[in-house]
Amino acid sequence: MKIIACIKQVPDSEAKVKAENGQITWGEAPLVINPFDEYAVEGALQQKEALGGTVAAVCIGPESAKEALKHALAMGSDQAILISDPALSILDTAGAARVLAAAVKKIGDADMVVFGRQTLDDGTGLTAAQTARALGWPMLGLAGQIKVDGGSVQIERVTEEGRQSLKGKLPAVLSVVQSIGEPRYPSFMGIRKASKAEIPVWTLADLGIAAPETVVKRLEIVTPPARETVVEIIGGETPAQIAEQLADKVLAEKVL
Amino acid sequence: MDFTLTQEQQMAQKMVRDFSQKEIAPVIKEHDRRQEPIPFALKRMGELGILGICLPVRYGGAGMDYIAWGLACEELEAVDTSLRVAMSVHTGLCSMTLFQWGTEDQKQKFLIPLARGEKIGCGAFTEPGMGSDVAAMVTSARKDGENYILNGEKMLDLLASKADLAMVTVKTDSSTKKTSTGLSTFIVDLHSPGVKTGDIHGKLGVRAGATGWISFTDVKVPAANRIGEEGEGFKITMAGFDHGRYTVASGATGIIRSCLEASVSYAKTRKTFGKPIADHQLIQEKIARMSQDYEIARLLYLKAGWMKNLGKRCTRETSFAKKFATEASFNAATEAIQIHGAYGYSDEYDVERFLRNAKGAMIYEGSSEIQTLIQSGYALGLREDKPLRCEAPAYDEKIWQG
Numbered sequence: 215m216k217i218i219a220c221i222k223q224v225p226d227s228e229a230k231v232k233a234e235n236g237q238i239t240w241g242e243a244p245l246v247i248n249p250f251d252e253y254a255v256e257g258a259l260q261q262k263e264a265l266g267g268t269v270a271a272v273c274i275g276p277e278s279a280k281e282a283l284k285h286a287l288a289m290g291s292d293q294a295i296l297i298s299d300p301a302l303s304i305l306d307t308a309g310a311a312r313v314l315a316a317a318v319k320k321i322g323d324a325d326m327v328v329f330g331r332q333t334l335d336d337g338t339g340l341t342a343a344q345t346a347r348a349l350g351w352p353m354l355g356l357a358g359q360i361k362v363d364g365g366s367v368q369i370e371r372v373t374e375e376g377r378q379s380l381k382g383k384l385p386a387v388l389s390v391v392q393s394i395g396e397p398r399y400p401s402f403m404g405i406r407k408a409s410k411a412e413i414p415v416w417t418l419a420d421l422g423i424a425a426p427e428t429v430v431k432r433l434e435i436v437t438p439p440a441r442e443t444v445v446e447i448i449g450g451e452t453p454a455q456i457a458e459q460l461a462d463k464v465l466a467e468k469v470l
Numbered sequence: 471m472d473f474t475l476t477q478e479q480q481m482a483q484k485m486v487r488d489f490s491q492k493e494i495a496p497v498i499k500e501h502d503r504r505q506e507p508i509p510f511a512l513k514r515m516g517e518l519g520i521l522g523i524c525l526p527v528r529y530g531g532a533g534m535d536y537i538a539w540g541l542a543c544e545e546l547e548a549v550d551t552s553l554r555v556a557m558s559v560h561t562g563l564c565s566m567t568l569f570q571w572g573t574e575d576q577k578q579k580f581l582i583p584l585a586r587g588e589k590i591g592c593g594a595f596t597e598p599g600m601g602s603d604v605a606a607m608v609t610s611a612r613k614d615g616e617n618y619i620l621n622g623e624k625m626l627d628l629l630a631s632k633a634d635l636a637m638v639t640v641k642t643d644s645s646t647k648k649t650s651t652g653l654s655t656f657i658v659d660l661h662s663p664g665v666k667t668g669d670i671h672g673k674l675g676v677r678a679g680a681t682g683w684i685s686f687t688d689v690k691v692p693a694a695n696r697i698g699e700e701g702e703g704f705k706i707t708m709a710g711f712d713h714g715r716y717t718v719a720s721g722a723t724g725i726i727r728s729c730l731e732a733s734v735s736y737a738k739t740r741k742t743f744g745k746p747i748a749d750h751q752l753i754q755e756k757i758a759r760m761s762q763d764y765e766i767a768r769l770l771y772l773k774a775g776w777m778k779n780l781g782k783r784c785t786r787e788t789s790f791a792k793k794f795a796t797e798a799s800f801n802a803a804t805e806a807i808q809i810h811g812a813y814g815y816s817d818e819y820d821v822e823r824f825l826r827n828a829k830g831a832m833i834y835e836g837s838s839e840i841q842t843l844i845q846s847g848y849a850l851g852l853r854e855d856k857p858l859r860c861e862a863p864a865y866d867e868k869i870w871q872g
Contacts, residue, residue: 288481399485402519402532406871409478 215267215362218327219258219291220314220345221251223275223282224335231335233435247282250330252397255286257360257390258328259398265362267325268292272317274302274310280413287408288400295321299417301425307336309426311344316421318349326367329389331356342389352382358393473772475537482534483541486520490549498550501678502823505671508678512556512632516587520546521560525569526870529577530585533871536778540720540771547721548728551827552679554721558835559628560584562714563593564637568657570713570862571698571706580635580657592633593714594624594658594684595707601626602840604650604707609640609686611654616693618642618656620664620686626834630682631667636660637710638684639703646701653703657695664689675826698860705858712785712862714835716774719791722831723767725799725824729806730760732821736810747809756805763798770794781864783855786848793841796831803828 225231229243247255258269270293271286273279283294297317305313318324327349332339346353357369367386371378372393400408418425448463450456464470475483494511501508515521524539525531539557546553568581583589600606609622620640627636636658643652660667669682698706734757737748747753770791777784803825807814814821832838847853 284477284481288485399488399518400481402482402485402523402534405478405481405485406533409476409481 215261215265215326216321216324217258217261217267217269218318218321218324219251219255219269219271219286220327220329220341221254221271221273221282221286222248222333222335223273223279224248224333227334232437236435238435245278245281247285248330248333248335250332250334251282252285252289252330253390253392253394254328254330255289255291256397257357257388257394258326259290260395261326261360261362262290270295270321272297272314272321274298274305274313277415283413284408284411285400287411288404289398290401290404294411294413296413296415297417297421298415299419299425301418304428305426306428306430307338307340308344308430309428310341311348312423312426313418313421314341314345315348316423317416318345320416320421325384326362327351327385327387329387331389331391339389342387346387349385349387352386353388354380354382354386355389357388357390360388360390360394475541478534479538479541482523482532482538483545485518486542486545487548489514489518489520490546490553494549494553498552498678499817499820499823502550502552503677503817505673505677507552507632507680511553512560512587512590515553515556519587521556521587522565522585523557524561524865525565525581525585526872528872529569530582531870533867535775535865535867535870536716537772537775540716540775543717543720544724544727544768544771546724547827548724550678550823551676551721551725551830554717554724555628555676555679556590557721558714558717559592560590560633562717563710564591564633564635564657566713566862567593567637567655567697567706567710570709571655571702571860572657575694576657576697584635589634590629590632591635591637592627592629593710594627594630594636594638596624596626596834598623598625602837604639604653604704606649607639607641607653609638610644611640611642611656611691613642613693614690617690618693618696620656620658620689620691623683623685625683626670626681627684628676628679628681628834630680630684631669632680633660633667636684637697638686639707642700642703650704651701653707654700655697655703655706656691657697658686658689658691659695660684662689662691673830675823675828675830677826702859708785709858709862711835712783712788715788715792716771716778716784718831718835719767719774719788719795720771722792722795722799722828723764723771725828726760726764726767726795726802729799729802729821729824730757730764732819733757733760733806733809736813736819740811753809756809760802760805763794763802767791767795767798778862779865781861783858783861785844785855789836789841789844792831792836793838793845796828797838800825800828800832 225240225243229240231240269291271291274297329342343353354369359370361368368381519532522531523534527533565584584591611618611620638658639655642654646652664687666685774784774787806821
């Protein structure tokens with residue numbers, strides 16, 4: 215099995231994101247591997263352990279995104295590739311999908327491409343399906359369990375109504391959810407390997423594609439105005455008194 | 471001078487942090503309250519390689535350096551002292567003593583399972599009638615053919631009831647003029663006939679850590695289990711404390727950090743007189759002190775770790791680090807409780823546990839008073855480091871990871 219895990223580097227979940235001069239900024243907040251993508255790496259590693267083979271982690275981003283790839287290496291991935299190009303500084307999900315599809319082709323012979331369900335920053339959850347489209351491969355989304363059987367892959371997906379089983383031919387693109395299993399910690403052996411790893415950087419020229427056209431454009435980025443919320447606790451001798459006061463307040467504040 | 475941690479050290483630190491925050495932090499309060507060790511903690515630390523973090527891969531370790539070991543201790547004790555205790559007694563006193571003084575056979579037999587966490591080790595030095603005064607111990611071993619026969623009792627041994635092996639220093643010759651030259655150290659299988667262990671309850675702190683006693687009644691220990699030479703026990707024990715104290719120092723630094731973080735977070739949200747208490751100068755003074763102490767404690771243990779990596783003796787530097795960090799952690803915890811007010815006095819918040827845990831480290835592995843004597847000894851020129859027959863080996867990435 216040759217498995218490719220597509221990951222992204224995002225601001226830490228505690229980062230306070232705001233708009234500054236029409237640009238998004240998260241200040242000094244640390245950048246981490248997208249938490250949902252840790253499940254993608256975990257899912258990929260589980261398949262590698264079950265069936266043998268290799269896991270390659272791929273990430274589009276600046277030089278700093280190598281840190282996210284090193285995390286994937288330390289968890290047990292065999293290979294990591296950064297795709298970095300000045301022309302990719304503005305990228306929508308369809309564009310990212312085209313770039314990732316080109317990378318998957320360049321790596322070659324992949325049986326499975328695994329994504330997290332969404333990213334923590336943009337949160338669209340679209341890239342996996344768009345990559346499948348660009349590759350012309352089946353898309354099996356939101357997998358909680360993965361089972362490969364010969365030339366096909368079966369996934370279990372839990373929905374509000376029940377459980378769905380889907381089957382598709384390999385090669386296929388999958389996105390995984392948390393029930394795939396808690397992402398493993400990096401092992402010390404993985405840490406030793408990752409800290410010494412030289413991560414290759416591929417440009418658009420290496421991929422042999424032009425910069426994808428951005429079809430989704432952000433017209434304006436603003437920080438939503440802060441809402442002043444005041445909590446008032448209404449006391450009283452009896453429930454009737456409290457209710458009466460509450461009713462008066464509600465009317466006075468024109469809530470109703 | 472470069473204060474930057476290597477990527478390997480940073481990643482190791484993050485891994486230990488993630489483990490302690492995700493798996494231990496949610497359950498520690500309950501176990502501390504019930505005075506019970508967390509049943510899976512040691513097993514998980516073994517599986518993850520934390521128990522053998524600073525030992526070479528060929529001896530079952532993780533191949534990291536001594537700084538990564540210190541960083542791991544800081545992360546573990548930032549959550550609870552009971553975790554760091556394993557690094558002190560299992561890794562510091564037991565495994566590192568084997569690594570420094572053991573023969574190749576002893577390393578193969580005992581160090582590998584310890585480093586992998588398949589067996590748990592502890593150190594047994596303190597006795598009911600003796601603590602800091604190691605030379606005054608009465609537990610004895612007499613030679614009997616190919617064996618030694620051990621008799622006596624050891625006290626306040628962390629992990630005593632959980633351990634498979636103990637590094638034990640006993641008297642083998644009571645005729646020597648200097649008592650310290652009549653001591654020898656053994657690695658003892660605690661499952662041997664004649665060994666009894668038990669836990670001590672009602673401790674002020676480290677309540678989720680097993681602290682106990684070990685008694686030896688005519689326990690037969692093969693002569694092959696003697697570490698070093700006969701009469702070398704005092705030196706071996708003191709060298710072991712250099713390792714143990716390093717973990718105590720780096721761990722206590724973690725308590726200071728946790729007290730600081732808890733205090734900053736609480737002071738920003740709790741309001742008095744119409745403003746967050748962080749705006750009051752008397753609170754700021756406490757926070758500034760914690761923040762400064764954290765920096766000093768961290769620099770002191772990192773320097774000791776750096777010296778360990780170079781294979782330099784650092785009894786003096788470790789003493790500075792241990793005394794400063796343990797006392798500063800106790801101070802940080804009491805001030806953190808003060809900042810938290812009535813809430814801090816209850817176990818709803820972690821800071822009261824930090825205070826109870828911090829006190830122990832001012833007593834064990836060489837009390838603050840002993841550290842003071844060590845430091846004045848060096849300053850007055852009364853004490854000097856004489857070469858040891860077996861020095862702690864300098865960290866060499868090729869050897870460790872090869």
